[in-house]
Amino acid sequence: MSTCEHVPEPSAAEPEPRTPQGCQECLREGSWWVHLRLCLTCGHVGCCDSSPQRHAFKHYQDTGHPVIRSFEPGEHWRWCFADELIV
Numbered sequence: 555m556s557t558c559e560h561v562p563e564p565s566a567a568e569p570e571p572r573t574p575q576g577c578q579e580c581l582r583e584g585s586w587w588v589h590l591r592l593c594l595t596c597g598h599v600g601c602c603d604s605s606p607q608r609h610a611f612k613h614y615q616d617t618g619h620p621v622i623r624s625f626e627p628g629e630h631w632r633w634c635f636a637d638e639l640i641v
Contacts, residue, residue, distance in 0.1 A: 558639055569596055577605070577609050578609070595620075620635050
């Protein structure tokens with residue numbers, strides 16, 4: 555794993571997921587997802603790039619919030635969209 559300037563401080567509390575039951579936009583639109591991602595800036599839950607709507611990436615494009623983590627049980631990796639790195 556690499557580090558980048560966008561990774562939250564280790565002492566920073568992780569935000570509460572806004573929609574722990576699934577992708578915020580897919581739930582609203584009646585769409586579906588493959589995997590879920592959690593924005594570590596604001597708690598937005600979005601669907602992954604393998605999902606038809608790619609809401610996690612669209613959230614990054616709209617907000618500039620760069621770091622997400624997997625929101626899948628048992629997965630603990632994080633990704634920085636800005637640096638295109640696992641962090």
